[in-house]
Amino acid sequence: MTIEAPRPRNFIEEAIEEDGRTGRYGGRVHTRFPPEPNGYLHIGHAKSICLNFGLAKKYGGQCNLRFDDTNPTKEEVEYVDSIMNDVRWLGFEWDGLYYASDYFPQLYAWAIQLIEAGKAYVCDLSADEIRAHRGTLTQPGKNSPYRDRPVAENLALFARMREGEFSDGARTLRAKIDMASPNLNLRDPVLYRILHAEHHRTGNAWCIYPMYDYTHGQSDSLEQITHSICTLEFENHRPLYDWFLDALDIYHPRQIEFARLNLTYTVMSKRRLLELVQGGFVSGWDDPRMPTIGGLRRRGYTPESIRAFCDRIGVAKFNSTIDVAVLEGAVREDLNRTAPRAMAVLRPLKLVIENYPAGQVEELEAINNPEDPSAGVRLVPFSRELFIEQDDFREVPPKKFHRLTPGAEVRLRAAYIVKCTGVVEDQSTGEIREVRCTYDPQTKSGLPSADRKVKGTIHWVSAQHAVQAEVRLYEHLFSQPDPSDVPEGVDYKATLNPNSLEVLKSAQLEPSLAHSKPGDRFQFERNGYFCVDTRDSLPGRLVFNRTVTLRDTWAKIEKSG
């Protein structure tokens, strides 16, 4: 075992290192990420993925990808494909690729072994009857009348179940443990149920399917997993996980539970995510507002930023909710380093430079990324008529407003200092149609004489060269940190944020952006990070998604003032 870090970073690493010291698994570390292929991966899964693959990497071990596909009625290959794609996109490659369904024959043989050992029996009770016999949290259950069936009869019946002689739900195979156990999972849990359903991998080879509890530990065992890491709700299942392995007397991995991820302003359960998609509250599983890996990817998040996020939030057993600002901070940090800058005017306002020669065009040099000198420079066309951001002009400026306002000077990014001389208003509506200004030729960016101090710098785009594009601005999907925090009888969907998507149809971009490709990421200076949409953007009809805004000190000042 290789220990790279001076000390364990969390209780799971502590456990692993303890096992390393005691030689419990011969110094091996082998984890696995075991999704059920019944939905798309989300940021919560990313935490588990980073944990499992990260542990294997840190300790020089291995990590498998295993599909927990024991319920044919819910699982589909489409999900298998998307899950593999998402794991790879996050930057991980599995050592072994397995399916629980690969183990059906072995699981079946083990079931016979348990029957022969008198530790499992075929039960004829219906689902309702089993429930009635189970007892309650405070009262013990009652034994099934079929509990003491002779071994030979159990064997024969189980074989007939497998042969398809019985209808769905007619019988089950159950473990014979303890109907009085305070842990309900130990009250003779069902091992196999009859399901005449086609499985995405095994087709119609089986009509009985093993349950999760009966499958998971043995699958871990077969793969020689050392540490089987799962979420807190499986803590109550650990005694059963251990029971099967002991009863079968096979290699015994260690199950360790940690708290699943919760994020503010969103929901994470598959059920709710599905509801948002099916109810049309979002455009699909990869809607950029969704916390799915696909949604985050389309939104412009980088794998690096998601990994940094998972690293930052830690691993513990406390049921916590992470502020989504941590996720946003992680992507800002990454994109600040890597995203090329560009100028884009989201809500255009015409600015006319009265003393700039009509027809003249200058190609001005602009820095691509101040954080990365190797990113170089590009040329941006400048002319008499520009677009600036509506927010960057105020006829009556509020306090501390550092932008364009009548009589004031402002620097045009990478260009000249201009002075506002007035506005042209629409005669009938009084709306500002354009802002007029003059420029100072001595202040061209780069000239020694350009160093004059001005209050602010704003971005711009030459009107005649601008590329028009659609820009989609996203905000949190829900309007309150905890969408579930609603009065009795009110659905969480009532807290959906009505402004989570704003579409700007006529943003004006600098021409260098014209040939950007789907997935390309940029920082639109002073606005935020944006990426070309991978679904709807077309050459000549570009669509950009806002990944996240820049930190906006002015917005805070304005809000508090």
Place this chain on the structure above:
RNA sequence: UGGGGAAUAGUGUAACGGUAGCACGACUGACUCUGGAUCAGUUAGUCUAGGUUCAAAUCCUAGUUCCCCAGCCA
């Protein structure tokens, strides 16, 4: 009501009987041709009550609060 877990700044997460630290946020200030970034600084915490100890977030006792479990889902 039975069982299983968990409680440390606003949010997360360390400290393993010996200085309560880190990240994010918030707030100051510096710097800046992005009100970005960066830099410097400030703020703020051991669930409660007892006990053991020279010394307790840590050990003991009793409470409080929160989460999970009664699928032939995973």
